[in-house]
Amino acid sequence: MTNKMLLSRLRRKLGDAVSTAPDDLARVSLDSARVPFRPDALVRPKSDEQVQQLLLLANKLGVPVTPRGAGSATTGAASPIHGGWVLDLSDWRKIRIDATSGMAHVEAGAVTKAINDAAEAKGWFYPPDPSSLKHCTIGGNIATNAGGLRGAKYGVTRDYVLALEGFLPTGEPVRWGAPLKKFASGFNLRDLWVGAEGMLGVTTRATLKLIPKPQSRWTCLAAFTNETQALRAVKQLLGLRVVPSILEFLDRQSVDCAQRRRGASFFPKTPACSLLLLELDGHPAAVRETRQVVQSLFKERALVTKQTADPEQAETLWEARRTCSQAMFQMGDTKLNEDVVVPVQGYQALLRYTLELRKLTGLATPTFGHVADGNFHVHLMYDHGDPAQCAQAERGLELLMEKVVALGGAITGEHGIGLAKSPFLSLQHTEAEIAAMKRIKDALDPNGILNPGKMFEPFRMWRAERDYNWTFPWDHHR
């Protein structure tokens, strides 16, 4: 069947939910990884029935369907690499808070921050906070099991998903889990869907667990001579069973980027430093007590600190962390942004290796991360117009992934595989593990229509044509 015939079948079923307008197709041809593949149609379903019709038809005709929210994925997971139809649920935004049960009932397109705002208005709290939280949708958060800054204390998206509603790739409506606090019936496909990157089913609605909002907060920015000193302090804190709500680490390269952008040092007397940004939250007395543990440790180990319990002042301490990522584009117009994880015993080795990589590749390797859970964002900065730099970046990336796995770590802690990590899946998992995953994919999606081409087909994204001119709503810092 020609594309034209397929489209006419689609329009007959779904009418004005279907668009082939060039602007629409351009918008949904890529995600934040900027690897564009034009789909044949965009479908914005208005009802459950339309989602089902779309899947039944695609499954019958063998047309790829790529589900999508805001498109803030960093791995190309939402790029329709094999064309076909994009299923855009970003209009499904309803949020209802059950203030007695402490649950949020949300549609897949609800924006993460809107969920947290709705919860906070009723005294509850939805902790996962991916950095795109003002834009990203809960459907995408569920698809990638999105993390964020608060992971080490509060966990990630999966830890808050009680129930998922949606459709199998073959079109049957299903619910996994239940809007209940406990559920032990049948196999747990709920948590199989979470993190499956839209390859095993389409989530239309979710019920999320909420927790009471922490009463108070204390923020501290501390400067250390170098990465070694900062990471030693971290290891000591963790061993003292301090559980910060946030513990961000910035290496000297990242601090340097942020300082060059602002034109001044964060700590004038120590311009070259590695930073820790720590936040405690909870009951005021508990925060006070833990604060003393942190203060006494930092007094011994840090060069200098700034501290505050005032939310507005705290915002100023965040400047280095908030700006360093965009400031890195001074070092190259293109970034490989990895989200590796290593065990605490491997923190020092990883950071030493980022410096070795800088020497080996000649590229900047600024690194920051959620250090309480070992989730480091290692960046390789290069100019995509320079073939030698591209080759070095690719080499650096491969070496990094090998090192991470050798350290007992993970190639991805919060972004997922998508296209970006697909060449490294076999570093992380054995053949038997990957075969089991593929058998599950085949069992649920026998015609392979749902988000095909991801995870299991190695695709060197950095060699692909990328759209550096496309602007996303979250690009304003750039």
Add this chain to the structure above:
Amino acid sequence: MTNKMLLSRLRRKLGDAVSTAPDDLARVSLDSARVPFRPDALVRPKSDEQVQQLLLLANKLGVPVTPRGAGSATTGAASPIHGGWVLDLSDWRKIRIDATSGMAHVEAGAVTKAINDAAEAKGWFYPPDPSSLKHCTIGGNIATNAGGLRGAKYGVTRDYVLALEGFLPTGEPVRWGAPLKKFASGFNLRDLWVGAEGMLGVTTRATLKLIPKPQSRWTCLAAFTNETQALRAVKQLLGLRVVPSILEFLDRQSVDCAQRRRGASFFPKTPACSLLLLELDGHPAAVRETRQVVQSLFKERALVTKQTADPEQAETLWEARRTCSQAMFQMGDTKLNEDVVVPVQGYQALLRYTLELRKLTGLATPTFGHVADGNFHVHLMYDHGDPAQCAQAERGLELLMEKVVALGGAITGEHGIGLAKSPFLSLQHTEAEIAAMKRIKDALDPNGILNPGKMFEPFRMWRAERDYNWTFPWDHHR
């Protein structure tokens, strides 16, 4: 091939790890549901290689393999209903605490309480506390996603599993997740294994997340006129965002059983009452503050309370809760112990229905439960020698399950399906959902050798021959 030939093949591969001694076979022929099916052999592997050899051989020859820990399952999930070989991992008991990372590395046979003790010795805490915690193994906890009293605040087993090591039913070694705080690589088979009741793979080792041990605790036992009053107080507490570490509810029938056993009332002036047993834990200041909220609410709503922050005194407040379950055997020699869950909006309706069931069936329906997460243990007490009572118990059970599902609830919150709930799986899940679960089973276990006969084959356990004379180590209260 005859059973004898199969056994000889097994012995050739696994030598003295194999036993066919009658005592051994009797021991592993049943679990706490007391539905015995004699296996052909017991295998106690001494190494990973032996686990693999067993599975490779069973898969090749099509012999059922039933994995097993202590056998404290209440659903018959560990009964080798189709015979074959029992894989007993209860000797695999190693526990290692990583006090810096806050993780426990454990073997499948490690006893839950031993894990918590090892963690506490280093200032850490493993919260899941199924009532069999002194006997049950972590492998069984993982297989059933075991809950416990602390679920509403601290979650269940799944919330603490970082990594699983083990074997696919086809014998390949696999690891799902990683001993890391974040992991987003590939499909999440870790959480698919958790709660899969040993049907999708054999877990040999796990890495568990630990949390810092709460510093202080406060316990309160409160008596209410009846269930309606007690549950109203609960709903109000939850709406005030009080998150107790424990909130146990006992209906008047359960309290009555416990009081008859001890020969005296817990509150002499109010012998007929429904009870709430509440525990707060955390920072002393936070506990103090929340305690005041609870006290003021109970002052208004409860008839009388007993309160303590002293661990030994607290133990005396636990008497009703600890003894009521065994005390129920005054009302009948046999118990159907259900573990249903309903949303908070359905608490009152469920409890009214247990009283209606008592009228309809003429059987006692004592009910207690973990009320902060809506997980109620509804019991039907009957004499198994009385066919009329047996019929009423079966009818009552069916009505209960229908009611629970009609209330938007779950047929099981912590025991799992096994044999006991298999007739009700299709009440809870649609045909499409069950078909998807079965396709996953077929994908991972194409020859159907691992714990066959459970979950998907309706089996009316209460009609089966049961071994009422078998004594388990956890039966000493009986």
